[in-house]
Ligand SMILES: Nc1ncnc2c1ncn2[C@@H]1O[C@H](COP(=O)(O)OP(=O)(O)OP(=O)(O)O)[C@@H](O)[C@H]1O
């Protein structure tokens with residue numbers, strides 16, 4: 189019978205906290221960059237300028253239809269060979285995960301924008317608003333309300349995806365867990381603790397998202 | 409072009425793909441005049457109205473409102489977004505389905521364009537908006553969101569929203585068609601008041617009795633052409649064209665006009 193022993197984990201607390209910090213920092217970075225990429229791609233896909241639409245379409249489909257782990261490895265090993273520019277594991281990870289997330293955000297944002305009744309931009313135009321003013325004052329505020337819950341859900345997935353960067357030896361929570369597991373010969377306790385840590389961070393977030401969804405569905 | 413008139417449309421053509429919707433429309437509306445556009449579904453009334461404020465870009469012809477004029481057709485450059493926005497700011501439009509901004513209160517709807525488009529101060533815009541909402545009989549609804557207003561109230565907010573830009577002309581596209589019958593009167597009342605104050609108005613309507621009462625001129629359209637036009641009572645009471653007679657025959661004489669064909673609009 190296996191003797192569980194969690195007490196020793198205490199001596200690795202700084203390692204875990206470090207990893208947690210990297211994980212959270214990565215999440216913030218890839219959600220932020222991903223939203224920027226997603227908004228840009230969504231607006232490009234709605235553009236009247238066809239080449240911009242095709243470009244956005246190609247970006248979105250390429251990143252949605254390849255596994256994120258493959259993208260990560262490709263950005264780290266293949267991109268430097270192709271471009272001749274050395275990039276660090278951290279840069280490759282942020283690039284790949286942001287662009288991956290951005291391709292999903294783009295579809296959420298575009299969907300939110302096109303779900304707005306065409307009478308809205310028409311009324312804005314009739315009042316003398318420019319397309320930019322109509323987007324900022326009339327369309328996006330309405331679309332945002334519908335976009336927030338799916339954007340939050342996608343961001344939770346992004347949070348989980350950060351664990352993949354451990355394959356490039358980026359010292360996130362999972363990577364530090366691997367170190368602790370090797371060091372202590374107690375992978376069972378260590379990986380259980382890692383799983384619990386992810387859960388404790390994500391579970392409250394999912395509750396917030398669900399409550400937000402409920403509030404939105406009753407307010408409309 | 410006649411420089412006296414407020415609105416001048418000359419040789420206007422519009423087609424969607426292969427479908428020619430407006431064929432050589434000429435129209436002039438004097439300052440303070442009320443013109444009613446009537447005609448069967450699909451005759452191009454809404455398209456013509458949308459060409460007046462360039463929500464729809466014509467394929468040919470000229471459009472002038474006040475001092476701003478644009479020409480369309482081969483060899484002419486399409487107006488830029490700035491020029492278009494400036495032009496539209498001077499014409500108010502009221503839609504069949506209101507198109508109020510649901511994320512803003514009645515007051516917010518009316519204040520929005522003066523603040524965003526004209527750069528008016530919030531305080532000044534608010535004061536003007538409150539006066540306009542009082543004018544359309546909604547002084548007690550200023551803080552309500554559109555979802556809590558009746559159709560008639562929504563349309564009155566939409567009229568106040570358009571008036572807030574102090575337009576030279578007002579365009580109404582079936583402003584009462586989406587309303588329950590008992591709510592039509594309150595909106596027509598506001599429109600009648602505007603007309604009596606001297607607003608230049610072009611009204612697409614199925615309210616034949618209202619057109620007869622309020623409009624100075626009636627224009628009957630069919631298949632993208634003006635079939636008949638003239639003084640309201642003359643066109644409605646004694647139409648000279650067979651097509652106009654047939655169309656008006658679909659409406660009950662006198663009372664609130666309702667199309668008996670039940671044509672979708
Ligand atoms: N954006 C568009 N794209 C393609 N066809 C259009 C478009 N807008 C209008 N049409 C077509 O143009 C014709 C005229 O439409 P319009 O809306 O001007 O008619 P209407 O006289 O206002 O009719 P109704 O009384 O039903 O409102 C119709 O056949 C319509 O299907």
Ligand SMILES: [Mg+2]
Pocket residue numbers: 453454455581582673
């Ligand atoms: Mg119409």
